[in-house]
Amino acid sequence: xxxxxxxxxxxxTFGAATLDNWRTLLNDSSFWDSLKFTILFVIIAVTLEYxxxxxxxxxxxxxxxxxxxxxxxxxxxxxxxxxxxxxxxRMIYDQSNGPVDGTLQRIGLGQPxxxxxxxxxxxxxxxxxxxxxxxxxxxxxxxxxxxxxEDALEAAQLDGASGFRVITSIIxxxxxxxxxxxxxxxxxxAFTVFGQIFLLTGGGPGTATTSTTLFAFFQxxxxxxxxxxxTIALALLVxxxxxxxxxxATARFLMRRIxx
Amino acid sequence: MNRTQNWRYIPLVAxxxxxxxPLYWVLITAFKDTTSIYNGARWLPWVDFHPTxxxxxxxxxxxxxxxxxxxxxxxxxxxxxLIALVLGxxxxxxxxxxxxxxxxxxxxxIAFWIVSQRIMPPVVVVLAxxxxxxxxGLLDTIPGMIIVYTGFTLPxxxxxxxxxxxxxxxxxxxxxYxxxxxxxxxxxxxxxPLVTxxxxxTFLLAFSFAWNEFLFAVMLTSENxxxxxxxxxxxxxxxxxxxxxxxxxxxxxxxxxxxxxIVLQKRLVTGLLGGALK
Numbered sequence: 082x083x084x085x086x087x088x089x090x091x092x093x094t095f096g097a098a099t100l101d102n103w104r105t106l107l108n109d110s111s112f113w114d115s116l117k118f119t120i121l122f123v124i125i126a127v128t129l130e131y132x133x134x135x136x137x138x139x140x141x142x143x144x145x146x147x148x149x150x151x152x153x154x155x156x157x158x159x160x161x162x163x164x165x166x167x168x169x170x171r172m173i174y175d176q177s178n179g180p181v182d183g184t185l186q187r188i189g190l191g192q193p194x195x196x197x198x199x200x201x202x203x204x205x206x207x208x209x210x211x212x213x214x215x216x217x218x219x220x221x222x223x224x225x226x227x228x229x230x231e232d233a234l235e236a237a238q239l240d241g242a243s244g245f246r247v248i249t250s251i252i253x254x255x256x257x258x259x260x261x262x263x264x265x266x267x268x269x270x271a272f273t274v275f276g277q278i279f280l281l282t283g284g285g286p287g288t289a290t291t292s293t294t295l296f297a298f299f300q301x302x303x304x305x306x307x308x309x310x311x312t313i314a315l316a317l318l319v320x321x322x323x324x325x326x327x328x329x330a331t332a333r334f335l336m337r338r339i340x341x
Numbered sequence: 342m343n344r345t346q347n348w349r350y351i352p353l354v355a356x357x358x359x360x361x362x363p364l365y366w367v368l369i370t371a372f373k374d375t376t377s378i379y380n381g382a383r384w385l386p387w388v389d390f391h392p393t394x395x396x397x398x399x400x401x402x403x404x405x406x407x408x409x410x411x412x413x414x415x416x417x418x419x420x421x422x423l424i425a426l427v428l429g430x431x432x433x434x435x436x437x438x439x440x441x442x443x444x445x446x447x448x449x450x451i452a453f454w455i456v457s458q459r460i461m462p463p464v465v466v467v468l469a470x471x472x473x474x475x476x477x478g479l480l481d482t483i484p485g486m487i488i489v490y491t492g493f494t495l496p497x498x499x500x501x502x503x504x505x506x507x508x509x510x511x512x513x514x515x516x517x518y519x520x521x522x523x524x525x526x527x528x529x530x531x532x533x534p535l536v537t538x539x540x541x542x543t544f545l546l547a548f549s550f551a552w553n554e555f556l557f558a559v560m561l562t563s564e565n566x567x568x569x570x571x572x573x574x575x576x577x578x579x580x581x582x583x584x585x586x587x588x589x590x591x592x593x594x595x596x597x598x599x600x601x602x603i604v605l606q607k608r609l610v611t612g613l614l615g616g617a618l619k
Binding site for chain 1 (some may be wrong): 349350353359361363366370439447458460461462464466467468503542552554555560570574584587590594602603
């Protein structure tokens, strides 16, 4: 589809094959902007999710009272529909009627213009994603922690290693393969983020939070430029595949270095 | 670890509050009306505002009844997840237990090929599906949606099930073969029961995908196969946004998942493990 000109006037007809769409795409600054936002979003959100999830998993790893309660509560967000989350955060960020701004003002921190101002909007979207997806990393890393060989840990403790040393030099390396997989899954998913942002900001203000998926959707279904939408989508596929392969190769290389 | 580590509760409670605040807000908003939503933040029912059940009347029998979409969602998510689970566990078993070779493609290559579907952003194919379904007459039908969701969850189920089967010690199966059991019997009676936790975890992940999916639902359905996420989205209509309805429907849509998660939380943690170990 991306190589032709699909017209929606008369049913769906395919035009002659051309490279026009690809030429337009490469010169389309909105496409590059959307890509820039998407990559920034993925890097910040996934990094923070990983470290928060890892921290929470470490806290809940050893038997602790109310552990079951925390586990269930922490995993609820990822089971919510992205659509519901989008609406939910629109209420939370609401400047006059939401719960956050009023409280912040009362303790003297002013009113962040969450969704009204580009930088804040990007931050809002990232916070929403962290809220939604930290649970997945938390659960998978917790599962990994529970499979840790006990003897290695006991040996380290007998040697008098501090808690922090144990984490960095024993737990972290053992969890590396799982971490690579989990981050991979999450990263790939984050690239295709759609529903939440669509409902939270609609890509705005302006185009500050238009992810590439959103951009393809707008082009294809709101401007009815179906073949251009398909071109964007395909370009995204190529880029995500390239990044995913590069990530896996780097991760494998680093892991071999650790083992060696 | 016999030292008391009560400090651990500080970050745990802090994160709990962050998780719970939006959920609490949804819960109380489901019982609000226009006046109690739009005049500043109101936190406590009966103190700050008068709770009303009008949203619940509206969506459970009034003009905006959700029974239709709820039924579509249940059928589509359940059927597509079950199909994906049956096919996925068979494919996963095959990948885990047989040495396959198609040209230069070996087991690991096939597994990566299958999971690489997850790399593809759904928006890439949604347009193609739209055109395809339009020509096939599958637009806005329940079978159409089941096919799409099965296709999308199948890589996930295959991949997860493969790693669970790989964890099962092969001796048990070999013992069954010696006793004269056929392959199908070994698969059904020996291997499958051993991976039940994995099966549950995979079911949950696949089900929550199909239950919550938005992009395909919004593109491919309009009336006869709309799912709950779509109903949530259309509450933002020309007459203003019905926040209370959105919240009430959201609560309905997380209820089943939360109950299942509470029941299965211990098994889910051990079950997810295998998939992560891949």
